[in-house]
Amino acid sequence: METLQEKLKSDFGVEMASEFTSRACYYSKIDCVEYISKDEIAISDRVDQYLTILWDESCLEVIGFKLKGFRYAWNKYMKPIEGIMDGDMNLMMVAALERVFTEIGDELFLKKEKRQEAYKSVISFIKKQSITMGEEDYLAMAA
């Protein structure tokens, strides 16, 4: 019987990594950056049109996040900041979230206080991580 790794190889031509790595990935087709800190089942919880929190199964622990429309937000709000591209990924993510919250996210899904709480949770989560991104993803995201 083919294993999962073998099925991915035979049906997609994809090599699965041997162990889990917590690394931010950029999905260019949907212009979205996603970061997951643990190999677990994640439940997506939309904060606004830009930010989604990824909770663990119990919805008690933040285990990741998604930033949608990222290239748009990045090019419009982040790239003009001098030195931002030389900073580490954690700092860039925090800066991006702070700009998105204050300038462009809306309150369609959550009221201001709840949005503020959600952004704070994610920023606090990011500060405890050591987020990296593959070079190919970084170039695609920042293009």
Added chain:
Amino acid sequence: MAVLRDIPRFNQISAPSPLDSDKEIVLSIDKGVVEKVGSIAWTNKLYAMSYNILGVIPPTNNAGLHEMESTEEDNSRGIKDAHAVFQGIRRPHIEEGGDESVFVYIIKPKYCYKYIPDMACTTKREPFPEKAVFAVYVNFDQEKDIGEVFNWELLKADPAEPHLPESSEHRYDRRVW
């Protein structure tokens, strides 16, 4: 439920048509997404692809071992069990309507499979999280009979309608069926 010897190709999925739940079509899965998820070895997301989209127990050594003594029936058919389809996801910074080519299948599965660090078998069946639904995102061509899955995830369920995602009226343009 497909038995292990009947594992279909992972990149060809039988699914209900987004326009007519009684009609069957074939979907593919975007290789780029599988590549990304595989590159970080997010096994739980790949298990969800296998079981909650294709309706196949994740093919791992001794899969089914932890469920051998269970008397619970598992009739999961993956995406064929979808009970709702929405059209048009609203993308950020795009004001006028949603992306009409995107359809979102919503499923409320009974189970999911979880990755566990176990020497004998790393695949364990669990009840699907009660406060969540499973969403499969598909890009369709103009005729709506060729589609490609480009994402899948668990979404927080609407507390008032636990078979639907929270705020579906704001996320999508319309419910098709």
